[in-house]
Amino acid sequence: MPRPEHYLVGIDIGTSKVGVLIGHRDETGGVEVVGKGLAPHRGTRRGNVVNVEATVDALKQASEEAEVMAGVEISRAYVGVAGSDIRCVNSRGMVSVTRRDNEIGYSDIQRVLDAAQSVALPSDREILHAIAQEFLVDEQEGIAEPLGMLGGRLEVLVHLVTGQVARTKTLLTCVNRAGIEVVEMVFEPLATAEAVLTPDEKELGVLLLEVGAGTSEYSLFDGGAVQHSGVLPMGASHFTNDLAQVLRTPVAEAEAIKVRQGCCLASMVGDDEGISVQTVAGGPSRVVPKRDICAILQPRAEELLSLVRDDLGKCGWEEAPRGGLVLTGGGAQLEGLLELGEGIFNCTVRYGLPQGLGGLVDVIRSPIWCTASGLLLYGHAAEASQRQKASRGGFSVRNVVGSLKGMFADLL
Ligand SMILES: Nc1ncnc2c1ncn2[C@@H]1O[C@H](COP(=O)(O)OP(=O)(O)OP(=O)(O)O)[C@@H](O)[C@H]1O
Ligand SMILES: [Mg+2]
Structure with missing residues (x-):
């Protein structure tokens, strides 16, 4: 009998298709793709659901196909979220270390992360992710793990991804109506990055640009952490x-x-x-x-790439990323886009394809499978980090530190 805890599911609800992947955790600690389902989808506009029935139908069709292939039933999944309502900002939190001997403990880290998330948000917006970029202890920069260090003042820089509550809830409702529980909603480029970028690229500086059917999402990584993200209401x-x-x-x-x-x-x-x-x-x-x-085609491609470049420039990232540009999503396959990108960004450009998974890798070797593949890897890493947290009695601070999980716990 297949044991559900050995399986992971990633669902990419795109403007043109719903893609579902089922992964099986193997004995070596990796993930093997064992099921794949793809259904055409016309239920979203600019990444947001506008026809619940169409989205639920596509979800059912794609998940049933994946279930038959894998021989397991899907009950819970990591679901990608994107859309023109998503906004990304960087924020900073600061607290005094509480222990008298100035040793930084878990509670200090939790407090500083909470402080960084206490930004004034309109009531219809919600934080989807708060990702620690780096910590500072008494102004010493570039600290990835401050636990156990000594200092009086602890600061953190975080990347906040926010979305409109109603739109995310609609997406959640669709997945639930297809009979699937949402483990976590993940901003798509963060998931995709897990499948297409190498740790070295993230450290050196790399721009990931996913050209989907209705929207294009991008995330800039530098120093090992995400520094800037955005969504353009323009795609293939x-x-x-x-x-x-x-x-x-x-x-x-x-x-x-x-x-x-x-x-x-x-x-x-x-x-x-x-x-x-x-x-x-x-x-x-x-x-x-x-x-x-x-x-x-060329003016549209130039417009899309220039909008991304200009947005990065406005946020202080005028220099080309040293690790180059990685293009993914179905729209990245347009002939000439890679070469045009080299000229506009003045850096090397490569295509991103799903990496790091075993099993049916041949059937997902396409840029349209990067997000669903990334969701499997994201879920695998998140669950490993939770197990580590449980065994250490604390939490891992390097990766995602806040998510929609709390909000969904109330809804489910
Ligand atoms: N060779 C190609 N050249 C240009 N575009 C292509 C090519 N092949 C596929 N596409 C485009 O890729 C798009 C589908 O890509 P993808 O599956 O990444 O989008 P999606 O996830 O459904 O949409 P979104 O991410 O915007 O919600 C289609 O719009 C299609 O026109
Ligand atoms: Mg997509």
């Missing part, structure tokens, strides 16, 4: 819509052209290449030079 479907409008062709035809023959960098397109394009009215198809298609 905008490229398709641009093509459909300018070429006056059906959206499905525009999507096929983009995927099979689209390119967003003029210098990569030959002069003599042409593409056959159907007209909306069902009239005879015509041949459009590939250069003209590129002239539609």
Whole structure:
């Protein structure tokens, strides 16, 4: 009989698809993918659910497919959350160390983390994550684990990810209606980072950009911790819509052209290449030079990449990340995007594919599986950290220190 505690489930509710992965913890401490389910999805807009029924149906379809493949029933899952309502800010907390001998204990760490989260939020917003970037003890910077150190003043810098309560609750309701309990909602790029970035890249400085269908999310890591994140209400479907409008062709035809023959960098397109394009009215198809298609796609690609670069610049990250840019999400597959990114960010660019999992790795070797893969790895690490916490009687401070779990405990 399969034992449920040996399984982990990651659910990625995207604008174009719902992807479900079931992972099995193996004896070596790794995770093997044993089930995969994919269903088309039309229930969200800019990452937020707008049609509960459509989302529940897609969730049921994808999870049933994964269950059949894995031979286990899904009861609980880590669920990705993204969407144009997500905001990310950095915050700082400071407390005096309570013990007379000035040794920093768990309670001091918990208090300083609480202090960093006590920011004024509008009543409709909630903290999704509070991630410790670094601690300072009596102004000494760059401390990852202050427990047991001596000092009078403890400070922490945290990265706060906030979302709109109602939107997150709607997502939670959809998952529950599909018969699944949510273990934790995880901001998607943080999950994806677990599957596509190396610890060295995170230490050196790396930008992860996930180009989904409806939104694009990004997170900048430096010094081993996330420093900045954002969500753009623009993704791969905008490229398709641009093509459909300018070429006056059906959206499905525009999507096929983009995927099979689209390119967003003029210098990569030959002069003599042409593409056959159907007209909306069902009239005879015509041949459009590939250069003209590129002239539609390139401005959108430049806009998307420049918006990310400019946002990072505004937050003090003008320099290109030394570890480069990692592109993922289905939209990252657009021909020429990698090369365009090299020019705009002035750094090396690579594609991110899921790493670090065993089992059915061949079937998830695609940028569309990075988030669900990352959710499995995120869940695996979170549960290992909880076990460590239980055995030490404390908690691990390096990773995620606050999440939606508390809020959901009240709802479930
Ligand atoms: N070769 C390709 N070139 C360009 N775009 C592509 C290619 N292949 C797939 N895509 C796009 O990838 C998108 C799907 O990507 P993905 O699965 O990452 O999105 P999603 O998770 O459903 O959406 P979101 O993350 O925005 O909610 C589709 O919009 C599709 O047009
Ligand atoms: Mg996505």
